[in-house]
Amino acid sequence: MIPLLLPATSEARRPFVCRVQDSADNLSDAADALIVGSDVAEYMLSGRDGVFAVGRGGTQSLAGDVLLVDPENGRAERIFRHGSRHNTLLVTERCDQLCVMCSQPPKKTHVDRFAYFEEACLLSAKDSVIGISGGEPTLYKEELFRLIERTAEVRPDVGFHILSNGQHFTADDIERLRQPAYRNMIWGIPLYAPNAPLHDEIVGKADAYARLLESFAVLMRAGARVELRTVLLSPNVASLPMLARFITRHLGFIECWSIMQLENIGFAKNRWSNLYVDHRRHFGEIAAAIDTAQMRHVPVRLFNFPRCTVPANYRDLAPASISDWKRKYAPACEGCNEREACAGFFEWHPDADIGRVTPL
Template sequence: MIKDCKYRPLFLKGKMGQGSYSLVSVCKSEESLDKKCKAKVILKSKTFIKGYDAYVFQSENVQEKVMNYLKLNNIPYICGVDEIDTLVDKDVIEMDTDRSTIKVLYRANSTDNVLMLTNKCNNNCIMCPDSLKVRTENKNIPLSILKKYIELIDEEVKFLCITGGEPTLLKKDFIEIIRYLGEKLPDTEYLLLTNGRMFYNKNFAESFLKSTPKNLITAIPIHGHYPELHDSISGVKGSFIQSFYGLKNLYELGGKIEIRVVINKLNYTVITNIAAMISNYFPKVVRVNFMAMEMLGNAVVNKEKVWIDFNSVQEKLKEAAFILLKSGIEVGIYNFPLCSLDESIWNLSVRSISDYKIRYKEQCKECSVMKNCGGFFNSTINMKDLKVNPIQ
């Protein structure tokens, strides 16, 4: 199994730490990053430099006089951090000094960064890569923390994905975060991942659109072309009506919309019907993306109900794509390896899997189009009926 060359861990572990919880940007080089909260990363060859808000040491054995200085001034630090060399200038990290762990929230050299607002969700999708337990724990991120995170993000960031859980469940705080993003990062392109149900309330939809940055697209999934099918996949009765009319409200109010169709065993035979419905009701959406599943969480628990091998989907996927293309709608195909797609729709395939999740099978090294192929999720690559057919 081959890892993508861009792989960078999101979690780093140290040996010991001290101080309060810290949300800081990374500084490895000597020059200032012009940010209020900076963490100085010190490699073995570096000497101690004063004046930073937090410190990360590669060495486990830091000089006693350095430790005394940090303790006396109540400055957070973590020592003996593995893979410290994977951090880069302007990363935003969350330092948990009690556990001596670092979570990389924003990767400065990545085009695939996420702003997660909450783990909670008002759906329980049968193929969700999160588990029901994860989505029902009370882990809403305080508004003050979210704002601080946004302030630390490099102002030149090109793209940011806003996600959850279900971000809109934060209600007024959600609207405030959307407004704040437009104020602090006005030139960034945004993709909001939401089930769209809260936009069923037209007043909420209007408040949202009044606050959105100029480059924000709202991505809403449609799981079926009639309520019973959609609701059986979302796990909530009545969710189709709310998602459909939430989408309709945004559409009629001029919002930029992407519709997503996550393909699974329950809906793969009717994705042509879903495509026809979209063409009839929402012909001016920005795009429609067909997506293969990430086999984690609920998707694994419900594997027998939802898993369908890529090759079984090929003909219906091709037909659905052409229905939309003939209506003038842009189409993307996500998370499918090229060898599982008809060659006539290769140009619709997107290298979409996050860089730290991409994997390839050993046979993929023999494939002539591997560099253009999105590969597999690290959680999906070992499904027993997952086969590859290297293209020569």
């Protein structure tokens, strides 16, 4: 598992953002910090906030990484890892839903770090696509919109993929979302069922389904790009074909539909036996949903599905979707011809299931 938090020591009086460089020739921004020494335990760096140390934590190199160094708590957060396609900003841990399978159980408190995140975005690699997640980011919609707009003004090459529960868009947002700053981004929004009772039960919020449909109307009128997301669960697997019909009839504007396998963490960990669906045994429902969507020209992807567990004629829909820092493979995957294209498993996926792979 790739470490995202590293021990750090600094005499700075406040947290600061920096981009790590391993050569003075690469210094191009005031926020760049140069590696001036290292040993088996840590790197020594020098930048505008003084000299500071960051632990190696098993990392091969920090060069190119963007860090948020927190002197008071003695840690450095790897906000952006150089060369990774899986960099995500956790902008809040508050949420107004309580999904039965939530992988990031919400907290009641919020720490505002938008200013640091904005600075980090400006230091990101060229043509980066930055994930934004929570909690629910649109609980702080104005701060979120300003982050997007300010980044677009200075770094129009940077894109965003923002996960949201879709509960907070209003007609007042339409004109703003039509602006150029929002063209290089996509909203990832969940819909778990084709009807209100089941969707509301899964997300733990009354009237969430109705409010979500209102937000979809706003996003459609704004011309926003939307990725629809559905986590595969025991309560909703039988309704997937019906959900596909609903999507093709009412949400045809979406860019794609991602059907996602469950993650064994957060609330799902203690509810695994009641929520997890073995898709190898229930692929008929999934296939019917895929066929319906594709016949109506709605692209479908299968996220978090190891490729060897998907029938051959649907295998190309299963990309390497699990973030590199929390992905693992079974020992038997070592000789698989499709390992590089495969999602593998979450680091915390049950070992008993991992042992059932069949290398391709």
